[in-house]
Amino acid sequence: MASDQGKKQPGKPAPKTREDRLKAALKANMARRKAQTKARARAQTQPEDGQSNE
Template sequence: MRSPSDPPKRETARKPASPPTREDRLKAALKANMARRKAQAKARSAEDARGETKDKD
């Protein structure tokens, strides 16, 4: 049993949050950029597919 003065386990287990390194920031930015580009390409491809079916009818 814990005594009331002991801090909870999760507080002792956490490390202080250090600011992300430049490499970490760049990695996150690249990942977000690639996801955005993928979504744009998917939207363009879907738009083209809809346009082709309308022209054929």
């Protein structure tokens, strides 16, 4: 309900601060970029004739 929006509810975790959200977003972004870099490096080392190592 509209009147319940500003009230804290017991049993639910407190909302993260802006700094915590930014820290989590940065960590996820860095992990994603690292995975992309690894995938690109793997793609460059695979044979060019379309065969994979699987």
